Amino acid sequence: MAYSEKVLEHYNNPKNVGSLDKNSKAVGTALVGSPEHGHSDIMRLQIEVNPVTQVITDARFKTFGCGSAIAASSLVTEWLKGKTIHEALRIDNMDIVEELNLPPVKLHCSVLAEEAIKAAVNNYRYKNGLEALVLEEEEEEYEEEEEESESAFH
Amino acid sequence: MLKLPIYLDNNATTPCDPRVVEAMLPYFTETFGNAASRNHPFGWAAEEAVDFAREQVAKLIGADPKEIIFPSGATESDNLALKGVFEMYAAKGNHIITTATEHKAVLDTCKHLEKQGARVTYLGVNSEGFIDLKELEAAITPATIMVAVIYANNEIGVINPMRDISAITRRHGVLLMTDATQAVGKIPVDVNKDGIDLMAFSAHKMYGPKGVGALYVRRKSPRVKVTAQLDGGGHERGMRSGTLNVPGIVGFGKACEICQQEMEEDGKHLQILRDKLEKALLQLEESYLNGAPNQRLPHVSNISFKYVEGEGLLMGFNKSIALSSGSACTSASLEPSYVLKALGLGDDLAHSSLRFGLGRFTTEEQINYTIQAVTDAVNRLRAISPLWEMFKDGIDLDTIQWAH
Numbered sequence: 001m002a003y004s005e006k007v008l009e010h011y012n013n014p015k016n017v018g019s020l021d022k023n024s025k026a027v028g029t030a031l032v033g034s035p036e037h038g039h040s041d042i043m044r045l046q047i048e049v050n051p052v053t054q055v056i057t058d059a060r061f062k063t064f065g066c067g068s069a070i071a072a073s074s075l076v077t078e079w080l081k082g083k084t085i086h087e088a089l090r091i092d093n094m095d096i097v098e099e100l101n102l103p104p105v106k107l108h109c110s111v112l113a114e115e116a117i118k119a120a121v122n123n124y125r126y127k128n129g130l131e132a133l134v135l136e137e138e139e140e141e142y143e144e145e146e147e148e149s150e151s152a153f154h
Numbered sequence: 155m156l157k158l159p160i161y162l163d164n165n166a167t168t169p170c171d172p173r174v175v176e177a178m179l180p181y182f183t184e185t186f187g188n189a190a191s192r193n194h195p196f197g198w199a200a201e202e203a204v205d206f207a208r209e210q211v212a213k214l215i216g217a218d219p220k221e222i223i224f225p226s227g228a229t230e231s232d233n234l235a236l237k238g239v240f241e242m243y244a245a246k247g248n249h250i251i252t253t254a255t256e257h258k259a260v261l262d263t264c265k266h267l268e269k270q271g272a273r274v275t276y277l278g279v280n281s282e283g284f285i286d287l288k289e290l291e292a293a294i295t296p297a298t299i300m301v302a303v304i305y306a307n308n309e310i311g312v313i314n315p316m317r318d319i320s321a322i323t324r325r326h327g328v329l330l331m332t333d334a335t336q337a338v339g340k341i342p343v344d345v346n347k348d349g350i351d352l353m354a355f356s357a358h359k360m361y362g363p364k365g366v367g368a369l370y371v372r373r374k375s376p377r378v379k380v381t382a383q384l385d386g387g388g389h390e391r392g393m394r395s396g397t398l399n400v401p402g403i404v405g406f407g408k409a410c411e412i413c414q415q416e417m418e419e420d421g422k423h424l425q426i427l428r429d430k431l432e433k434a435l436l437q438l439e440e441s442y443l444n445g446a447p448n449q450r451l452p453h454v455s456n457i458s459f460k461y462v463e464g465e466g467l468l469m470g471f472n473k474s475i476a477l478s479s480g481s482a483c484t485s486a487s488l489e490p491s492y493v494l495k496a497l498g499l500g501d502d503l504a505h506s507s508l509r510f511g512l513g514r515f516t517t518e519e520q521i522n523y524t525i526q527a528v529t530d531a532v533n534r535l536r537a538i539s540p541l542w543e544m545f546k547d548g549i550d551l552d553t554i555q556w557a558h
Binding site for chain 1: 461462463465466469481490501505537538539540541542543
């Protein structure tokens with residue numbers, strides 16, 4: 001399988017590798033992709049948030065994974081900077097798939113990056129005494145539909 | 155001048171030796187007859203060429219030419235051996251014993267036979283990749299018809315003690331089948347000394363062409379029979395119908411002859427290079443050799459570089475070096491190598507593995523380049539690995555609270 005130019009570019013020159021002070025109240029940290037849950041990739045994503053404007057001023061990552069996972073992490077750190085945390089939550093995994101031209105077998109890398117964003121935002125909110133934000137997911141509907149169509153085959 | 159890319163995936167396939175190609179060429183154009191055409195010179199010439207190749211192949215493994223048949227490759231040979239014996243010996247029993255680290259051509263055929271009423275025992279292996287011979291013997295029942303054990307493993311190169319295994323199968327009157335695809339032509343294999351009853355192997359893993367393999371079927375003590383899986387013209391003494399792949403078989407014969415002559419020298423050369431590569435890469439912190447270090451093919455090395463993911467690692471140099479990973483970042487299941495898991499490796503180490511498969515045409519210059527490129531890529535990816543950072547900070551990864 002050949003990698004897209006954009007994946008190669010992020011892999012060869014990853015943006016925003018590194019760490020932020022995880023003890024700072026302004027920093028939200030996510031560590032997603034537990035190996036026990038069958039993931040082959042592990043991402044650590046950190047964001048630094050301006051408490052007044054809620055704008056993400058810095059983002060850093062470290063990722064254990066394939067080239068697509070590294071590229072997805074690098075890409076979202078670029079996207080996150082300058083966005084408010086509410087805007088950040090609207091980043092959908094399919095945006096990542098489109099931007100990096102990921103093949104279907106690499107969808108899981110984009111899903112993990114989306115999960116990392118949500119976990120980092122909510123870690124920041126938790127630290128600052130705010131409740132977790134959950135965006136409504138359209139996926140549940142799909143799941144129901146799938147179940148129905150599956151049962152039709154039985 | 156070093157020419158890139160470097161090929162280090164010789165367990166997947168090998169290039170054809172130019173001497174093999176040369177031997178094959180006349181059989182595409184001039185001597186193109188059907189070896190089954192008994193009534194004219196074109197057929198006779200083709201048959202003669204096949205007979206000669208059959209002798210070359212038989213000689214390499216200490217067999218009689220009449221014991222060799224030519225399917226399309228090792229996968230077909232494995233299928234024919236397992237399914238053919240299961241059908242032929244149905245009156246004797248339905249139990250097959252095999253191992254967890256077989257090639258998929260054996261494992262999936264066994265799964266298929268289970269649906270046809272076979273009972274299959276899958277023996278586990280220890281951390282070096284070996285089955286427990288006492289466990290093997292204890293698994294044999296009056297209904298056992300066959301034991302199928304891979305001769306040398308395709309991922310880790312571990313060589314099974316075939317003589318100890320056949321001593322057990324002989325004692326119990328059970329057939330011993332082996333997939334010897336990675337072993338034949340690389341190390342001495344002798345079906346009589348090793349006590350093998352059926353053996354599958356392939357031309358393209360030993361510098362021959364793709365599309366042709368062999369199944370050895372013992373004719374004496376015991377006389378083994380398999381039920382044909384392809385119906386048709388009754389070629390290959392009825393065991394495998396289908397017009398013989400004459401150029402492929404000629405090339406296979408030539409490849410066997412070359413291996414027989416050069417195996418010892420090739421093996422020494424490969425082991426020196428492999429050991430050099432292995433020693434250098436194992437100097438890297440937290441890198442581990444997979445499989446038994448000693449009882450192993452001379453040209454294979456499987457190493458896990460902890461805290462980096464294999465596919466991501468390959469991407470660091472896959473334009474200049476071709477090799478395989480035990481990672482399965484691309485597969486639907488995301489499950490890493492079942493062979494490495496069978497050795498007891500955790501997902502982390504299985505995902506972090508690379509398989510180096512050296513070959514006849516590998517040079518020291520290529521190995522030096524590979525050592526440097528792999529070392530650089532491991533170091534670069536560790537610098538962006540959160541797991542490496544945690545390891546360096548002394549955090550026990552097993553105690554991490556994961557986000558979900």
